[in-house]
Amino acid sequence: MSNRGLYVHIPFCSHICSYCDFAKYIYDEKFISSYLDNLEKEILDSNLDSFSSIYVGGGTPSSLSEKELERLLTILKPYHKENNSFAFEANFENLTLEKIKILKQYGVNRVSLGLQTFNQDLLKKLNRYHDEEKIHEVINNLINEGITDINCDLIYGLPGQDFKILEEDVKKITSLPITHISTYALSVVPHTMFYIKKVEEVDQEVYREYYDYIVKTLKEKGFNRYEVSNFSKPGYESKHNLLYWRNEEYLGVGLGAASYIGNKRYSNTKSLTQYLKGERVKDEETLTKEDQEFYFLMLGLRLEEGVSIDRFKKLYNEDLLVKYQDKIKELEERRLVQLKDGRLIVTKENLFILDYILQKLLF
Ligand code: SF4
Structure with missing residues (x-):
């Protein structure tokens, strides 16, 4: 399933x-x-x-x-x-x-x-x-x-x-x-x-x-x-x-609901009148490979388990450790992230400043 x-x-x-x-x-x-x-x-x-x-x-x-x-x-x-x-x-x-x-x-x-x-x-x-x-x-x-x-x-x-x-x-x-x-x-x-x-x-x-x-x-x-x-x-x-958080697919139905299916993200209208008329989807965004990688990291690093380097490779055919080599190295030296059991993880005491870490890693 x-x-x-x-x-x-x-x-x-x-x-x-x-x-x-x-x-x-x-x-x-x-x-x-x-x-x-x-x-x-x-x-x-x-x-x-x-x-x-x-x-x-x-x-x-x-x-x-x-x-x-x-x-x-x-x-x-x-x-x-x-x-x-x-x-x-x-x-x-x-x-x-x-x-x-x-x-x-x-x-x-x-x-x-x-x-x-x-x-x-x-x-x-x-x-x-x-x-x-x-x-x-x-x-x-x-x-x-x-x-x-x-x-x-x-x-x-x-x-x-x-x-x-x-x-x-x-x-x-x-x-x-x-x-x-x-x-x-x-x-x-x-x-x-x-x-x-x-x-x-x-x-x-x-x-x-x-x-x-x-x-x-x-x-x-x-x-x-x-x-x-x-x-x-x-x-x-x-x-x-x-x-x-693991960047899996979901269908969202109802007012203002969001969906992520295939490489597309959709969001529904927030207007009840429109929704009841069957005019549902308001925005549709096709994600590039870069976008998908971005979501994978942004969402996955919220978890204490972090993200799997293998899964990144399987999904995007790229080595996370090579692509983000310099940034990961810098964040590792500052003990903000760590590599453990094939995963990239934000160190426990730094999850509170996740936004800052993501900014350093992704931009
Ligand atoms: S008003 Fe907002 S926070 Fe309050 S019950 Fe409704 S959805 Fe929840």
Whole structure:
């Protein structure tokens, strides 16, 4: 079977978070049926039917009603093979026990939850509405129904979040019975409420301090970093996201979704009106060999495992160590990268400055 992923975007949310710039709309029942019809058509039109993982993201997929959820999962059912990863993103406030039962029934085996922080004042600033009791209730429900592979997202660098609050968040999140933690440093981007309110990002040194603390503490608690911002218990790495970082193919369907098939990258329109009219693809880019090598390195070096020199040779018929000889040598001397077991790896303590290293290597 090919290592190709299927990403399905559900752009509807029950409320809009203050920092969010994803493709999303406030949930409105009147759009859903037509949206799901279009999703189904888009998958069929791709003529692809073999996927090694499925990821339903958003937006907030759990904002769909039970009936809508069943319809979505019925569309996806033919593409899910037992033992493959079938992941679903959800928010605590609308992932009811009934919806969890439906997810389980259709083979969903991984759920990713937008926890962000336990601090009530910060959650209010984010425009998010769950509390600790809800967090425990939803996670217990998932586990009782047999969905035990659970990710929670954690944000740091929020306005008003000091080190003490972060410590508390890390302490609480690591004591949950979950398998994976994705971390995000807040970035304030245009068209968000935080941007309008002129919220300032914290200094780089503070981010660095927070990041180092998170990496160290999560490791102590059994969550190993395998990608710059992602941590898991052994064997629970996100199979779907690994596809992206290993530069494998994926079909993305839905509003604003991106695909990478063959040597092409596509991205869909972010306009719901256009999407519902069947006018899906907005941009299409044909990648040159150089572009493909660039993506291979840029994405692969995010992983602690780095990139395989052999695979680079097989894919692009070039020797990575020859092509980038001088740059690798310089970065090696500065202990920013290392060559180990046939792989080029960013040294563990320098993953935080990955962007800088990529710039040195690729430009
Ligand atoms: S962060 Fe997630 S839940 Fe919040 S508005 Fe954005 S897509 Fe919706």
